[in-house]
Amino acid sequence: MTPRGQLPVAEQCRVVVDNDWAGDPDGLVALAHHLLSPTNRVTAVTSSFLDPVFGEVDGTAARGAAMAQELVDLVDGPWRPAVHVGCEAATGSGDTRSAASEAIVAEARRDDDLPLFLVCAGPLTNVAAALEAAPDIAARLTLVWVGGSLDAGAYEYNRDTDPRAAELVLGRSDLAVWQFPLETYRRCAYSVAELEHDLGGSGRLGAWLWTRFLELPLPDWITLGGVWPLGDSPPVLVTALGDESSTWTTTEAEPGSAARRVYTDVDVRLLFGDMLARLRRHERQRAG
Numbered sequence: 093m094t095p096r097g098q099l100p101v102a103e104q105c106r107v108v109v110d111n112d113w114a115g116d117p118d119g120l121v122a123l124a125h126h127l128l129s130p131t132n133r134v135t136a137v138t139s140s141f142l143d144p145v146f147g148e149v150d151g152t153a154a155r156g157a158a159m160a161q162e163l164v165d166l167v168d169g170p171w172r173p174a175v176h177v178g179c180e181a182a183t184g185s186g187d188t189r190s191a192a193s194e195a196i197v198a199e200a201r202r203d204d205d206l207p208l209f210l211v212c213a214g215p216l217t218n219v220a221a222a223l224e225a226a227p228d229i230a231a232r233l234t235l236v237w238v239g240g241s242l243d244a245g246a247y248e249y250n251r252d253t254d255p256r257a258a259e260l261v262l263g264r265s266d267l268a269v270w271q272f273p274l275e276t277y278r279r280c281a282y283s284v285a286e287l288e289h290d291l292g293g294s295g296r297l298g299a300w301l302w303t304r305f306l307e308l309p310l311p312d313w314i315t316l317g318g319v320w321p322l323g324d325s326p327p328v329l330v331t332a333l334g335d336e337s338s339t340w341t342t343t344e345a346e347p348g349s350a351a352r353r354v355y356t357d358v359d360v361r362l363l364f365g366d367m368l369a370r371l372r373r374h375e376r377q378r379a380g
Contacts, residue, residue: 113156129332138192193221200229220257295375345361
């Protein structure tokens with residue numbers, strides 16, 4: 093039943109959200125937005141590992157899963173997706189099957205009238221493992237990936253943390269891929285002052301998210317300026333909102349791979365306006 097004073101909205105898709113939750117907190121901001129959105133049903137959350145360049149080697153997927161679970165519990169929505177730990181190392185380093193890849197396969201094979209989006213805003217390790225174990229699921233989902241670059245020679249963290257996984261996933265001809273590359277997701281910028289004001293001032297959930305930024309151990313070689321991109325958020329436009337006011341092109345299919353929808357611009361006002369409204373509504377509902 094729609095709460096009084098709210099317009100009725102319909103669910104439009106299922107979502108599995110995969111990310112390296114122990115890293116940049118922008119992933120947790122995006123997860124909160126997905127969880128707070130009534131138009132997309134988050135059915136599973138999966139965790140991937142951090143690149144050792146950040147000084148952490150062991151257990152980052154497990155630690156990230158614990159953080160994602162804390163967020164799921166804090167949101168306490170009508171849907172309580174299970175959180176699954178992914179592989180702790182890159183593809184090619186051994187068996188990459190995990191609870192995360194198994195959860196992806198299970199959800200893709202589950203019959204449901206709602207289409208399934210697999211949103212990955214980190215390395216594609218869990219996605220590659222799921223597709224290797226169950227190639228048939230490629231036709232049963234759309235991969236929405238934050239990663240890669242329009243410049244083939246540019247370094248991009250999500251692709252280059254596990255390049256073999258990216259090669260395996262993006263090389264498939266039977267998988268629909270909607271991509272938000274580096275040049276696009278970096279446009280989703282927030283000033284640090286606005287981030288403190290908007291997140292820190294948006295109730296208990298917003299304060300919890302802002303604390304994740306304050307507690308993030310930044311390596312000495314990273315210098316923080318006045319801007320922090322919330323680059324993992326754009327897929328919410330695909331799953332929960334609408335991409336009519338964003339811009340995308342279709343790449344030409346290369347031999348052995350499928351054409352990709354590549355987003356070149358996104359509606360930042362719609363994206364973050366909705367995020368803040370949902371954080372504040374969540375606080376009002378909890379306070380009431």
